[in-house]
Amino acid sequence: MTCALANDHQGVLMRRSMLFILLILISAGLLASPAFAAKKKKKKKKKGEEEPPPVGEMFVGNLPCYAPPDFAAMSEGNRRMERQKGFQAVNKLVTGQAVGKDGAPLESYKIEMDDYDYFERAFLGRPQLLDSWLTENFKKCSDTGNKKMKEADYVSYLAKIGRELESNECYRPLDYEWHDFLDIGTGWQRRVHACKGDKVLIEGTNAENGQYTIADTGKMANNTFITAEGDPNTPEAGEAGLVPELPLGALVMRFQAEDDSYTKYYKIGLATEWTAPDHGFISFSVNDTTYYDNKFRDIKGAIDYLGVDIYPEETEDKVE
Numbered sequence: 001m002t003c004a005l006a007n008d009h010q011g012v013l014m015r016r017s018m019l020f021i022l023l024i025l026i027s028a029g030l031l032a033s034p035a036f037a038a039k040k041k042k043k044k045k046k047k048g049e050e051e052p053p054p055v056g057e058m059f060v061g062n063l064p065c066y067a068p069p070d071f072a073a074m075s076e077g078n079r080r081m082e083r084q085k086g087f088q089a090v091n092k093l094v095t096g097q098a099v100g101k102d103g104a105p106l107e108s109y110k111i112e113m114d115d116y117d118y119f120e121r122a123f124l125g126r127p128q129l130l131d132s133w134l135t136e137n138f139k140k141c142s143d144t145g146n147k148k149m150k151e152a153d154y155v156s157y158l159a160k161i162g163r164e165l166e167s168n169e170c171y172r173p174l175d176y177e178w179h180d181f182l183d184i185g186t187g188w189q190r191r192v193h194a195c196k197g198d199k200v201l202i203e204g205t206n207a208e209n210g211q212y213t214i215a216d217t218g219k220m221a222n223n224t225f226i227t228a229e230g231d232p233n234t235p236e237a238g239e240a241g242l243v244p245e246l247p248l249g250a251l252v253m254r255f256q257a258e259d260d261s262y263t264k265y266y267k268i269g270l271a272t273e274w275t276a277p278d279h280g281f282i283s284f285s286v287n288d289t290t291y292y293d294n295k296f297r298d299i300k301g302a303i304d305y306l307g308v309d310i311y312p313e314e315t316e317d318k319v320e
Contacts, residue, residue, distance in 0.1 A: 057089050060145030062100040066090060068134035083127045086134045094119060094158050108151065111159040118162030121171070129165060163259060170195035170279050178310040184212050184294040187242060188254055188283040192310070194276040199313035203271045204228030204251040204306060211297040211304050214249045214288045225297050228306065229269045230287060241287040251306065252287045256280050268308070284308050 054067045066089035071079050092098040096110030111119065123130055140157060143149035174194040182189055194200075204210060204227075211225040226232075230250025234240075237248035243265040246252055251268045258279040266274065268284070286306070288294060297304045 056085070059101040060142045061147065062102055063106070063141060063145035064089070064093065064098050064100070065138055065141035065145060066134060067138050068130075071131040079131075080127070083130045086130055087123055087127070090134075090137060090158075091120075109155055109158070111155065115159040115162060118166050119158070120162070122162045122165040122169075125169075125171065126165075133161070133165075167259075174198040174200055174276065174310065175312045177312070178308075180308055182251075182284055182286070182306045182308060184214075184286050184288075184296065184306055185291045186285075187291070188285045190283050190308075191281045192283075193258075193281055194255075194279070196276055196278045198276040199273070200275075201271065201273050201311045201313070202253065202268050203309045203311075204268055205304070206270060209304050210306050212249075212286075212294060212306060213297070214286065214290075214294050216293040216295040220298055223295070223297075227270065230267070237287050240289060242285055242289060243287055246287050248287055250287045251308070252285060254283045254285070256283075 055069045057064055057066050059065070066086050068086055069082050071082065074082065093106065093109045094111045094116060096105070096107040098106045098109065100106050123133075137158075140149060140154055144151055144154040172193040172195065174192065175198065178192060180190060207227045210227055213223040213225050214231075215224070217223055226249050228251035230237075230247030232247075234248035236245055238244050241248050243252050246265065246267045253266045253268050253274075255264045255266070255277070257263070257277075258281070264277065266272065267287075286294065296306075
């Protein structure tokens with residue numbers, strides 16, 4: 001009996017010892033796990049160590065600014081999402097939808113619609129531009145919020161950036177045929193875009209079908225009719241024409257530079273070859289200023305007309 005009790009007691013002690021060893025092993029395993037290792041490796045910030053740069057929308061003073069991330073360190077998918085966030089943040093400012101820290105709308109930062117067209121075209125057409133530009137913009141936005149830069153100077157910068165980025169870009173070349181009819185009873189008509197260097201042939205309706213008078217007498221038989229070449233007796237229209245130095249009544253063209261820096265005029269006549277000097281817009285008219293007495297020739301109900309036809313220069317890749 002005594003021997004049996006002694007054996008039982010030794011068994012209990014052995015089981016307790018094994019349990020104790022097992023608990024020690026489990027504890028050691030937990031301490032070696034990634035969670036514990038991470039906690040062990042976590043270091044306190046050293047005194048004087050710089051905070052990581054801010055990212056995202058934030059207020060600098062009263063002004064909402066967007067601090068971009070490090071685009072170069074991102075995957076393409078994340079880069080696209082962050083570009084969108086950055087554009088949307090600045091877009092709210094330039095469209096007058098942003099609100100200051102004080103809750104008041106910041107409508108004074110809204111840019112003109114023409115400037116916004118360039119702004120939107122630049123960054124939506126080439127979103128990769130945002131990778132560097134958002135950093136530049138954050139600096140100027142922060143300076144404005146901190147009163148280091150005048151608000152008017154920052155707005156001017158935002159208004160001009162789209163034009164600057166688009167200065168060498170052209171998305172609407174005149175590389176297609178264009179045909180239309182003009183109303184000889186009004187001034188400048190149509191607005192066709194051309195890119196710098198575009199070469200085209202522009203034709204007006206020929207003499208067989210394109211005769212008109214710019215001084216209707218009320219009787220067709222008594223009228224003096226001219227063609228798109230204009231009045232041969234008045235090679236310079238003077239005050240009577242939209243373009244004083246060109247023939248009276250001639251088919252003329254106006255070119256307006258895309259950045260509104262200048263305007264040029266050309267005589268088209270029956271035909272002329274033209275090269276666009278810059279990105280811009282072309283419009284057409286007859287060279288006259290009194291339109292009420294302009295009338296097409298009418299021969300027994302067959303009424304003439306004035307059409308404009310544009311043909312792009314043929315290049316080797318267009319010729320089959």
